[in-house]
Amino acid sequence: MKALHKPNLFCWSEFDEDRNIDFHSYLWVREQGNVVFDPLPLSAHDKNHLSSLGQVSHIIISNSDHVRNAEELSAFTGAQLLGPAAEKDNFPIECSGWLEDGQSLIDGLDVYGLNGSKTPGELAFVIDGETLLTGDLIRAHRGGHLCMLPEGKLQDLSLAIESVKKLAAIEGIKAILPGDGWPVFRAGDQVLMELVASLDE
Numbered sequence: 019m020k021a022l023h024k025p026n027l028f029c030w031s032e033f034d035e036d037r038n039i040d041f042h043s044y045l046w047v048r049e050q051g052n053v054v055f056d057p058l059p060l061s062a063h064d065k066n067h068l069s070s071l072g073q074v075s076h077i078i079i080s081n082s083d084h085v086r087n088a089e090e091l092s093a094f095t096g097a098q099l100l101g102p103a104a105e106k107d108n109f110p111i112e113c114s115g116w117l118e119d120g121q122s123l124i125d126g127l128d129v130y131g132l133n134g135s136k137t138p139g140e141l142a143f144v145i146d147g148e149t150l151l152t153g154d155l156i157r158a159h160r161g162g163h164l165c166m167l168p169e170g171k172l173q174d175l176s177l178a179i180e181s182v183k184k185l186a187a188i189e190g191i192k193a194i195l196p197g198d199g200w201p202v203f204r205a206g207d208q209v210l211m212e213l214v215a216s217l218d219e
Contacts, residue, residue, distance in 0.1 A: 019045060019067045023193050023203040027149065028071070030064045039159055039199045043086070046127075046145055051075025053124060055143065055151055056084040056197050057091045065094075076100055076124060078117070080153025081137040084197055085110055104131065104139020117141055130185060134177025135167060142185055148192040150206060155181060156213070158199035164213040165199075179217050186210040 019028040026047040031040040044055040045068065052074045060068060068074070074095040077088050082105050089111050092099050100123070101109050103116035115123065118139065119131030128144040135155040143151040155178060158164050172178045185191075191210060194202040202209050 019064050022195070022201070024149065027145070027195075028067075029195070029201075030058060030060065032058050034198075037159070037198070039157075041198055042195065042201070043197075044151060044195055045071070045074075047071050048075075048126070050125065051097075053078060053127070054091065054097070056080055056153065057087050059087045060091070078141070078143070079113075080142070080151075080197060081105070081135070081140040082108075082110055083137060084153050102131070102137070102139045102141045105137060130188075132178075132181035132184075134172055134174035134179070134181055136171045136173060138173070144188060144191070148190050148206075149195060150185060150188070150191050150193070150210075151195045151197075152185075153197045156185065156194070157196045158194075158202065161200045162202065162209070164194065164196075164202065164209055166213070166217065182210075182217060183214055186214045 019030045028045040029042045031042050033040050043058045046053040052072050053076045055078050074097040077097045077099050079101045099113040100115045100117050101113040103118040106116050117129050121129050126146050130142040132140045140153050155167050169175050191206040194206045
């Protein structure tokens with residue numbers, strides 16, 4: 019796995035040829051149990067690296083299109099699966115818990131529910147008040163620049179824009195780790211505001 023901007027954050031990736039971007043999965047290492055977000059399949063190398071960093075206690079899925087390899091990783095690690103509460107009735111896999119806006123089951127993790135994206139109640143997360151993780155709605159197809167999911171894939175454009183503005187209003191964001199595309203490791207709050215400005219044009 020690749021080391022990120024903080025010593026307790028890692029990722030592994032898979033290149034998507036249709037979109038010419040990387041898809042990412044993230045690992046947050048904690049004494050109380052490690053947390054994985056939107057897990058892709060692991061290579062043997064990354065699987066060994068994951069195991070060397072301690073027990074995975076939770077696997078969090080931001081939306082139903084990011085289930086990816088969650089069931090297999092849960093079977094391997096024994097971790098609890100947590101998904102978006104708004105998709106509870108139709109989620110493609112069984113979860114042991116559900117997350118929604120403002121709900122905090124894990125110390126140091128803030129949960130934000132988003133509206134208007136391609137799935138109901140897509141989740142975004144802030145780790146330790148400064149690192150934003152996003153699923154599908156906010157992405158980055160070009161280094162240093164965020165974008166939003168294309169309008170044709172949104173359920174509601176105006177609600178999606180409001181959700182982006184909601185995340186941009188969070189104070190203290192330094193880094194942004196999207197599920198799809200380039201991460202932003204510095205001045206995250208500024209890059210979010212640049213995205214908001216582009217949506218208002």
